[in-house]
Amino acid sequence: MGLKIFKRYGASWLCILPLALVIVPFFLLPMLVVGAASFLQGDGFGGIIASPTLANYADLFTSKLTFDLYFQTIKFTVLTWAFSLLLGFFIAYFLVFHVRNQLLAIGLFLLCTVPFWTSNIIRMISWIPLLGKEGLINQAAMGIGLTHQPMEFLLFSSFAVVVAYVHQLTIFMIVPIFNSMARIDKRVVEAALDAGASRFDIMRLIIVPMSKSGIALGSIFVVSIVMGDFFVIKVMSGGGSASVVGAFYEDISVLQYPPAAASAVVLTFVVMGLVAAILRTVDIRKEIAP
């Protein structure tokens, strides 16, 4: 019987084997270890005592801090998602429908990726001389007499966090949306024009629905990255805002592994829930295998 099953599914198993060899030891096993650690006790010195407990979860769910952290993180996620979607959609729209020359469109598309030739951290830090109290924007604003005092909200603020995130993540919106828009048959747009649709109607009734899967893919990238990040919030808010990951990073730095593990497990489920919600709105398989 085993042989029969192998005959039937052997080729498929062979196909997924290389991926499984990476995923199982480097993703699945660590996740299981974290999951297991979240149900154990710490000894306060970085050790773990093998006695099962639900205390880590109980602490997490009874602390007001947890909900504040999620509120903060989700706030940044939603703001970043909204702005990067807006930018990403219109940049992709411009590239696909307004740049007539395809070579130029591809060139401009590659230009969008130029900032990614430097590291994330440098791209983020380089906002500081621009947004700081003595930074370019404040100096310029004061120079032309717009304000008399430097604008403080520019740096080390929620504003700065969102700016840095949008800058980092818009490309993750552009790429999948560009991809799904590029597949729209131009004749379909022309047919809409022929029926008397305005530019706005075409956008609303044809292009947005037909790029839905690209929007969903981009949203998954942005949401899962912002939800899982702490560094940008930490640096760009100047310590003024906290995040879910930032909090359990603190736990780890004081060797509190089991509570950190519990936070990680909860976050994983929250992000999975968000991704599942996004996937409910589109048939992602259509995008992968048209």
Place this chain on the structure above:
Amino acid sequence: MARVRGDIELAGVCKTYDGEVMAVEGINLKIPDGAYCCLLGPSGCGKTTILRMIAGHEDPTDGEIVIGGENVVGLPPVARRTAMMFQSYALFPHLSVRDNIAFALRVRGQSKAERYAAVDRLMEKVRLTELADRLPAQLSGGQQQRVALARAAITEPRVLLLDEPLSALDEQLRIQMRQELRRMQQELGITFVHVTHTQLEAIALADVVVVMEKGKIRQAGPARDVYAYPRDRYVAEFLGGQNVLSGRVQSVDGDSIVVASPQLHGIEVPLRKGLVPEPGGDVDFAVRRDEVALVRPGASGPPPHGAAISSRVVAVEYQGSFVKVMLDTVPGREFVAYVPERRFFDDPLAIGDVVLATWPSQSARLLD
């Protein structure tokens, strides 16, 4: 409301791309109201460009496009009251059949109830009711075509423009849908302009056939005129059904000329109004394939005032109602006789047989 006229007039219409490539060169054409017009030509001859300029998806570089007495150059498609049916239909893939057809009404701001009522009436007429909730991907080619037609017709346009409407269908369906197009045109009573590269499609459907080559009109007229009385060599060869021969004018006398070449000996060709070939000049002439009769040498002499050329049978193709016999009359060029099936099988010819290809002189036609 008085019925709006859908007659089309193109006057000196030109289209160039990047100031260089001439896609359409000075087209003058009149299409009467309610006519079925086919623009016929090989790909790249500018027929689709003309269609798109009538539709308002492209602007002519020069010239006027007049629909119903009004110059429409620069107007958007809606203001022209034209509708286009696109090649491979360009249905909205994310909308159901009903919403596809209702699209034009939706962007005109009609309420859902109002537009669905209109759409349901039309769907009933074109037998689409049971497909109303399907997506385009779930339809067959023929069904997609009916949806595309209904989508174009819902706004009651005065001109319907069809870009290769049948090219996505298989042979059998194509003939069926061809009839449906014609029936639809008669029912709606509006002008249809249909772009195709298939000769049979054009002559089967059209009131006016426009034969094009390289951005120019070679001949325009009723299907029978274009098929049976081609003006020049290009039209004769493109529409088929003709053998095109050439030779040197030996003499001109009265209302006919005598043409000769190494293979042709003193073939008499009637003169055509307005054409005055010089003796010694080269001319082309055409002979309909179904007017060529094949007789065995020595059987009973050529018909009076007729031509007779001795040839060898190269190939025989059975076509059902007739038999296509290919001959080596002129080396390197096709010469074909369509022999009625019954007559052929009274005395079947085999490959290699030598016959006389004959035709009455008055059926030869001098070409430009």
